Amino acid sequence: MRLTTVILIASLVQVSAATFAQRITLSERKASLENILKEIRKQSGYDFYYDRKVVVANRQIAINVKDATLEQTLSKVFAGLPLEYTIDEKIVVIKEKMPSFLDRIVSAFNTVDTRGKIVGENGAPIAGANVSVKGTSKSAITDQNGSFYIAGVDERSILVISYVGYVTKEVAAGATSLGNITLIIGSSDLQEVTINKGYYNTTQRLNTGNVSSVKSDVISRQPVSDILTALEGRVPGLYISQNSGIPGGSFVIKLRGQNSIGNGNNPLYVIDNIPYNTTNVLQSGIAGANGAINIFSSIRPNDIESIEVLKDDKSRRINKQIIIKQIIMATYKNGINGAISGKVGNVVGATCRGIAYLRSLPETIKAPTEKQINQRLKFAVVMGWLQPLLKIINIGYQILSGYKTSMNRAVSYHLTEAVVGDAPDYQIDFKKAIFSRGELLVSWILELLCLVNAVLSIKWDNGPASAFCNDDDQASFVIYNPEKEAFVTFTDVATRQQKEAVLQLPEDFAGDTVHCWQHFVNAAGDAVSTSVYLGEVMVG
Template identity: 35%
Template sequence: MHLFRKKCNRRLLMKISALAVLLTWFATMVAANSSAQNLAEIRASLPTESISLREAFKALEKQTNIRFTYVSGDVVKYKQTRTTRRSNNVEAILEDLLTNTDLAYRQVGKTVVIKKKKNVPASDEATEKPVEGVAQSARRGTVRNENGEPVRGATVRVKGTNIVMSTDQNGEFVLKTAGSVPLQVSYLGYQTQELTFSADGQEVLLSPDFGNLDAVTVIAYGTTSKRVSTGSTSSISSEEISRAPVNNALEALQGRIAGLDIGSANGLPGSSPNVRLRGLNSIAADNSPLYIVDGVPYFSESLNMFNGDNGAQSPIAGINPSDIERIDVLKDADATAIYGSRGANGVILITTKKGKAGRTAVNFNAYTGAGKVTNMVEMLSTQEYLELRREAFANSGETPEPTVPDLFEWDQNLDQNWQKKLMGGTAKLTEANASIGGGSESTSFLLTGTLRKETTVQPGDNGYNKGAGMLSVNHNTPDGKFSVSATANYTADFNDAMATDVSQYYNLPPNMPIYNEDGSFYWYNNTQNPYAFLERRHETRNKTLLASGIIRYSPITNLNISTTLGYNHTGLNQIQMYPSTSFNPLQGAGSSSYLGNGSYDSYSIEPQVSYLWDTSWGKLDVLAGATWQQGTREGTYFVGEGFTSDTQLNNINAAVSVRSNGFRYSKYRYQAGFARLTYNWLNKYIVNGTFRRDGSSRFGPDRRVGNFGSVGAAWVFSEEGFLKDKGSFLTFGKLRSSYGVTGNDQISDYGFMDTWSFNTYAYGGIAGLHPTRVANPLYSWETTRKLEFGLETGFLNNRLTLNVNRYYNESDNQLIEQKLSPQTGFSGYRANLPGIVQNRGWEFELTSVNIKNTNFEWNTSANLTIAKNKLVAYPGLESDNINKQYYAIGHPMDIVYGYQFTGVDSQTGVPQFADLSGDGELSQGLDDSYVIGSRSPKFFGGVNNTLRYKNLSLSFLLQFVKQEGEQLNFGYMAPAALGSMVNFDTSVRDRWREANDASDVPRAGVNSNDEAYAAYNTYYRHSDALWGDASYIRLKNVMINYDFTSLLPALKSQRISLYGQGQNLFTITNYDGFDPETKGRVMPPLKYYTVGLRFTY
């Protein structure tokens, strides 16, 4: 819903951004000044009479801002204690109180942890080696945060092995060991602790890491950390994904990742989002990023042979969002060049969840909710519409005939709200997912299952149903040298949609009837009846299987040999049924069905070997590997006509005639060798180099092999002596840069080969062949050169972090259709020519820990992308009469041509346009048109806030986009003229009506001989008069959650919480159509409200 229709321009967005930064900075400074005091600096006093130790702690809590945490049984036994110091600092008082006890204390922030004295090793560095033949025993450890509270869900890893487990609700873990072992303990938002685990009952204290610079970051063929990374990457966690009640995980990334522009195609279930990562790179090839799921390339192209009202189906929906652990987005050459010819458009790595060692845990999550369209356009009432129609006839000098239905035959008082009828319903959404996982230190597993059901806001019983399951098993030997993991994801869905998006009929006459008196559908001339179209069904069944396995062997320390195996199957079956009752009798009768099937099967193998030299002169990490992949794509398309009964439309064999309307078969083979070398000296100077040699079957025999690579470097200047440990305002600083070359092989198969087709007419009963495409053995790679500079900083102990990226990408050797002389027998052929596409931009990422204490936390993250796309060169464009309608040198790749509107003649009401050619005449085509705009956003981003008060948490995401686009009545699909037999939005109330009227809306008319009517139809609806601002600020997502775990101990649940979610809740925009995200006349995105319950047992 558009609550405020204020102009969303650059100035407004900059003011809002500046205000958010100032508020964040102020909160950070306040929080920074509220750090805990040393106990020796805090004064307190206790009564002289004897009191219990617990009472003494309570008395100290009342006088100070510190809090005591302890195990009750350890403290209550000391019922009589006194201090000889009535008034002193807290440190001295505690030492006096605990003198004759078995207790010790430790200050952690504003909390004092009281615990039993233990005999622990003097140093974590002294590691007791296991003794051969000594039986292992189970030892229990506890992980606590800075307040002494147990941390549940912390990851405990035995360093150098694949043994991983998670802490339970008490922050405890159990490890079987015969001696001391090195551990790595990590938890989101805390510094990773490395220690020696040697004693039963040992505690691990985690310290906050506001910037979380040492958190694991997934990169190509490995992991690193933000601190030492040389590439440009961004990530999103499973927690962030779960905040959005979406079917496609990509939709959860909207507004969260700098450089990643994701927009909805429409608001119908199963639709495929539009994804651009740092702009458009190719003129003719696909511009989608490469998707890698658990190390396996994932097929992301639609298999549709034809589309329904929701457009093409997205195979990415086959990866269930609730099964995803994290998504990492790789952007620059340093991060993507190791993927060679497939990395030009960026890479999106999806890592699914895995089982963890520990006792078996059952997770359940379910939510349900309802959705409505985000906005409806205010239309003319029936009386206003009829007034417009009569006025149009009068302006054209005509008297309407008595047979004009809307003026004489239809009910003059009927006021149909077509928007409410066609998309005013309530969509219902329900999803439930469950998982069970656990295992031992050597073998762990995770089994998940999900069911999802959606309906639409359209009339009828259309809907979407989905079922998904995943099984993951991990096993490693006790010595950690050998491990194997396997994961299988299976998804099946059924989408019962309509063949036509009926929302485009929102502007039918408001007094047009739907049915005749006998209950049949009403038809008039060429006017369509959308209720008849509701009977046209479009059913799609998708099945997706992704299986991956990793075998890893480490014969010696730091040497890893592994092989990744992958299989990806996607299958689609679709049928579109047109019953005879859905056709306008004037346009033909009969019934028909369209049947399509598509499938894709891919196998891949990737052996790798890596070794890490860790010496006094630095760390040298070497990786080498190879890739082999084969994919087969098939598709069939049949049309059946002349069914004797509409009930048989789903049976193609019942058709009188069946014809093939298309067949698709292609095989893709790909192989490569790759290497990476990373040198790290003291975590201060890092250099990274990658190389890949690719071979692809999609290119000509002489051009099938290409070389790609990159070099990246980083300088962590905060590690320099003049900054390190100086208590500086700046706590982290890194400069990095990268340059490299990637490629793009996202083109159709066999494009280099000549093709032939059967002649339409036979000779002697035999149909001959004729050539349709000329062969090109030099058909080769498109290449993209990427240059980037980055600055990463952390302030106030990394409470505030700011990352800035400046990138320059240039793609050349473009595969462009070239014209040939008619004498050759071919209209043209596709070849590599020096066409150049340029993308450059700025990316800003800001995170802030505004407030963080025991009871209250407030975190903010924001991102901003300022991008510019430009076509630099296109040889032969001026002579290409087709492509020059869509491209222009010096402009973005997605431009729109239109006419320059100069106003409405105040005397005649006829719209006027500039004669750009200067020939004295206004003509259709490019001569008198110009580039009126681009569909690419000028800048975009988001601001996310997460707040927690005790057990209550709230998060909300604001998304903003600065863009332009077609307004409601722009384009060929818009009404032919103002005054024709369609309704208009209320903006036409300000139309020209009589001489001397000042208006930007032309006068109405009904006759093509009317000058105003003709100008509207030919020029006005294709002009910049109907092209304008489509910027918006949207409350994209809100989630509120309450954790009941501590209130319901009888349930013995590790976690139980109740939550509510909202998606697309309100929008501030100046756009005049349904929604600025989708623009045009399609079903807008839905606004959802859901409530849910999750628990872990």
């Protein structure tokens, strides 16, 4: 009877162990190693600890397992990789595989000391050319004779040779002496850049006037809803200032300063070769923000191919009646990757999220509806509040950006989730504001205390160390003072392991109530945690 009981208990233990053992099913092709480790973490419950410098994020892995154990899965993942792992309880530690004595001997025989000479097409030596070993930090600069020497190069490596004005060249480093390596002079792209100068086009090479051009790739990357705003800081001599914070509002624009008394200072606008009278459009009481709206407010920035700003006397060829004015010209996109070519009447090819479609050119400027005005008010509140945090948001929303910019993502979230109140008194709900969104783990706050002399003390505690909770993660803080409408940011002020940060606030914050947020950024700067609202505190 006792023997039967012992056998029965042993069987139950084996069944229980088999029941609770985690089985893993994976089928991936060309997936990054990090993504595979994250999927294994989800299915197994095991945490992974590794150095990002060792586990390269863009390393591609192919794996196909079904109902496999953790050990079987990891063996297939790391097969052929210079990595090894150990399992300690529920943590998998990954590190670089140390080469064996035999591997070091083989590596020594596979390395060569390579030398050569870089010359031009005429045979003259090129001094100062850069010669680097592809994928490594080894490099050399050619001397006055064009010669270079690099020691300890793997014979299977590729040498990358570059010099200003010449086409970059790659050669195999399979010999100790490579002889003369000839670089070819690079063709200039000045002939390929097309500039719209009114009713004719020219190239950068033949252009003799003072023209600044902003292309569609630059415009589409800006987190703005108005084309004129995208020109700020990108055209020398162009001063742009919006009359109000409401989207669609009119602008004060000066090109090369105050240049007229009687004819005004607004430049002439030409959209697809159609001139617009800026005096009527911008100043004559068209219903909208501050009684006037600008001509570009109804045009999507993504529909514009390029904007040219003509600054000098060359503009007289187009603008004969008002000689003193300069010209800002916008050109619509004509076709998207060949899917929609050309333009018919007032219809033009455009694109949205990579999909080609046809859209109509604006014919009239209508007064915005009440719903549009309210949306613009919300947008103005959100943009005005987030603009000072552009650097924080560019890092905090980078993992979600995709085809949108980080600021676009942040604005979209706050428009739908963090705006409260009724028109026109919209406000930000500080508890719902998020400046960073990511996969790193957050910490729990133990203390938020304001000391004397405007010193803020913050203490926190962490969960167990893992790939999503590293000791060297950097803590950053955002402080907002509603009374002064001012932000103060503190980036990389302490590591996660330190569990404490002491922040010196501006002295004029004394007596005011401030709101605080915290988030973490990993050492590589490519992963973040979701920001956490810590609360409000009175500054002493």
